[in-house]
Amino acid sequence: MSDNDTHQQPASQIRRRFLQAAGVAGLVLGKSASAQTTPPDHLAPRPSPQPIRPLPEGRRPFGYAIVGLGKYAINQILPAFGECQHARLAGLVSGDPQKARKVASAYGVPEKNIYSYDNFDDIRNNPEIDAVYIILPNALHADFAVRAFRAGKHVMCEKPMATSVGDCQRMIDAARRASKQLMIGYRCHFDPITQRAIQTIRAGKLGKLRAVTTENTDVLSIDDPSGQWRVKRSLSGGGSLMDLGIYGVNGARYLLNEEPIEVSAIRAESTNPVFHEVEDIISWTFRYRSGALAHGNSSFTAAATSRFGIQAEKLSGMLNPATGYYNNRFETVAGEETHILSDPMFQIPALNQFSAQLDHLPDVLGSGKPSLATGEEGMQDIRLIQAIYQSAATRRPVSTDWGDWRRKA
Known part of the structure; x- marks a missing residue:
């Protein structure tokens, strides 16, 4: 599909696709999907700003x-904006006008900065909006x-970046044109515990990494829209x-600091009809040129787990939780001695992975320093995920020896 074809698709069809799909899923279990358009009874209170990253003068x-x-x-x-020092909430885009007005009232967003999916393109005329954050x-x-991008705005996009490598490339190309x-x-790239774990590994304190195991599971509630x-x-x-395993795919990459050559x-x-179209449990093994291995698994029907195991020459390590919203922990073990790194729950900097992510984009634009989460990074994960699916479908190893992924875009 060309960019022009995409642009001409009525935005109202997007909303219908979302609701119709939700309705079909709800009917599988005999449930109503009407809750999709029901505004929440409670919105998180607007937090007070904290001086984490001072805004440059002027x-x-x-x-x-x-x-x-x-x-x-x-x-x-939305609550994370209360901790941001470079960023603020300037606008809302929703297919539910009632919910949008309620959120806008709670967060002080003027009504003129509320958009629907149909008039989304009108943001080009709003200088108060510098970027959009797509959470669809x-x-x-x-x-x-x-x-x-056509409207002249920067973009932050929730992961996974897209559902195909072609769509990832289309996004990268549109950003370049604009x-x-x-x-x-x-x-997780902005989680302080993850950052400290990576620093510890890069400093060689664990020795050469030999194997990584990633586990990301949760029980999917089909009653929830x-x-x-x-x-x-x-x-x-x-x-x-796509939903949980991507944490392990990306996590193995930043822990090993190496790209796999085979999966x-x-x-x-x-037998659950809910999983007629998509997988529940899937496991994969990446092989690396260095001789290391990374094994990952994900599931929609296992109790919530977010755990990365690290086996190295000197020490073993564990991130558990590895990718939580709060209170992630990193421990290293040598014999009977264990060292644990953690941040107190609900205290800064434990909460600031969200605000740090929001602040990173304007910081990159203002400073010119490299981004920690580029479109090319997102596309590499999608390439690897597609290779995992291909291997599972064919029951054969699939080569992922593509060379430098940064040159693929």
């Missing part, structure tokens, strides 16, 4: 419009990113691998 806060007002946006991203079902990321920044929402689109391939692009994968068959 620079106004960077304005974001949040595209999509689901649970993640309302419960994590995966299959909608590329179209909205292209529209945002001379705008594209950033992917890899919040946010779970309904995740089992529709047309919207999600896949199941637990082998297997998908467990499910």
